[in-house]
Structures are given as structure tokens and as C-alpha cells.
Amino acid sequence: MKNSPLITILLALLAISALLSLYFCYTYVRKTGQIHALQYQVTDINRRTAGINQLMNEVIEYSKHTPNRDIDRVLESFGLTNKPPAAAK
Amino acid sequence: MDEIENKPVSMPATDTPDLREQIESLRHLIGSVLILMVMVSGTLTIFLYREMKTASANLDAFRPQALNAMTIYQQQQKPLMIDFAKKIQLYGQTHPDIAPLLAKWDPVFTNWDWKLSNQTSATPAGVPPTATAPAGVAPHSNTTPKK
Numbered sequence: 001m002k003n004s005p006l007i008t009i010l011l012a013l014l015a016i017s018a019l020l021s022l023y024f025c026y027t028y029v030r031k032t033g034q035i036h037a038l039q040y041q042v043t044d045i046n047r048r049t050a051g052i053n054q055l056m057n058e059v060i061e062y063s064k065h066t067p068n069r070d071i072d073r074v075l076e077s078f079g080l081t082n083k084p085p086a087a088a089k
Numbered sequence: 090m091d092e093i094e095n096k097p098v099s100m101p102a103t104d105t106p107d108l109r110e111q112i113e114s115l116r117h118l119i120g121s122v123l124i125l126m127v128m129v130s131g132t133l134t135i136f137l138y139r140e141m142k143t144a145s146a147n148l149d150a151f152r153p154q155a156l157n158a159m160t161i162y163q164q165q166q167k168p169l170m171i172d173f174a175k176k177i178q179l180y181g182q183t184h185p186d187i188a189p190l191l192a193k194w195d196p197v198f199t200n201w202d203w204k205l206s207n208q209t210s211a212t213p214a215g216v217p218p219t220a221t222a223p224a225g226v227a228p229h230s231n232t233t234p235k236k
Binding site for chain 2: 006024028034035038051052059071
């Protein structure tokens with residue numbers, strides 16, 4: 001029995017389409033994974049920065065309640081102080 | 090008995106056109122199903138292609154920003170954070186009254202590269218040797234930069 005050329009063409013098209021789908025799906029998953037990995041790292045950096053800033057604030061509050069030169073020196077080395085800023089002229 | 094079994098089945102002459110008709114019908118059915126499958130598969134391919142292009146564009150746009158943020162963190166913010174944690178931890182060794190504050194924050198920093206409380210080890214704050222001079226974490230808005 002001879003195969004119809006239409007069926008052969010359709011089968012070829014189907015195979016090509018399936019292969020392309022597989023390739024696009026693989027690429028999509030890979031790129032999405034890269035985006036998520038980058039987003040996770042940036043979120044982690046933001047969380048750390050926010051955490052250390054909160055810690056700095058609490059240390060400043062601590063230095064207001066327990067004033068001593070050691071903590072002032074620590075804060076000053078990071079450009080921080082518990083004193084209010086000078087009034088603008 | 091063997092003669093009966095081996096006897097070729099002779100189809101009546103009237104069945105042949107009907108069979109041929111059925112084969113043609115099946116051929117048409119297969120063709121129709123294949124056309125439908127090609128359409129569905131093509132639609133899926135186009136959809137996946139567009140998704141891939143979108144993801145690729147998003148990645149290209151986000152990667153430089155993320156790499157920039159990571160570079161700034163690694164080169165400037167992280168050393169400053171480690172230095173601050175180290176100094177606060179050293180301060181806590183001589184001033185136990187700050188211990189509750191450090192103990193409160195210690196779990197937060199557990200998964201980081203340092204520890205705050207003194208209970209951990211002899212090496213202060215678990216600071217890696219890469220800690221260098223601080224260079225630029227912006228203090229929180231409540232903090233007051235020294236004039």
C-alpha cells in the first residue's frame with residue numbers, strides 16, 4: 001500500500017513541531033531557573049542589608065540608653081552617631 | 090481437518106469495494122487527526138517560543154542589575170557588615186549588657202558568614218580573613234550620619 005504524500009508531510013511537520021517544542025521548553029525552563037537564582041541572590045542581599053541596618057539602629061538606640069565611649073567609637077568608625085544632627089542654619 | 094484449516098480464506102467479491110472504502114475512510118480519518126495534531130502542536134510551539142523569548146528578554150534585562158548588586162555587595166557592603174559585626178562582637182566581650190541585643194540578632198545572622206554572640210568560638214564573630222575596610226552600606230534612615 002502506498003503512503004499518501006499528505007500524511008508523510010503532516011508527520012514530518014508534527015515531528016519538527018514536537019522537536020521545536022521540546023527545545024523551546026528546555027530553554028524556557030533553563031532561563032527561568034537562571035532568573036529565579038538571580039532573584040534569590042538579590043533578595044538575600046537586600047535582606048542582609050536590611051538586617052544589618054536594623055542592627056545598627058538598635059545599637060544606636062542602645063548607645064543612647066547606655067552611653068560610653070567604646071560604643072561611640074564603634075559607631076563613629078562607621079559614620080554613625082547617636083547625637084541628633086546639627087540644626088541647619 | 091488440516092485441509093480445512095489450511096484452506097485460504099476466500100473473500101467474497103462483494104466485500105472488496107467495501108473494504109477499500111473503509112481503508113479510504115480510515116486514511117481520511119488519519120489525515121484529519123494529523124492535521125489537528127499539527128495545529129495543536131504548532132500552537133504549543135508558538136506559545137513556548139513566545140515564553141522563551143519573554144524569559145530571555147527578562148533575563149537579559151535583570152542580569153546586569155543583579156550582577157551589579159552582587160558586585161557592590163561583595164566588594165563594599167559585605168566587608169562593612171562583617172567589620173561591624175566583628176566590632177560589635179568584640180564590644181560585647183567587654184560589655185555584657187549588650188549581650189541580649191546580640192543574642193536577639195544572632196539567629197538572624199546564623200546563615201550568614203559571621204556570628205554575633207560570644208558563645209560560639211574563640212575566633213571573634215567567625216570573621217573570614219577577607220574582611221577589609223568598610224566602604225559603603227548606606228545607614229538606615231533612622232541613623233544619623235556623623236557631621
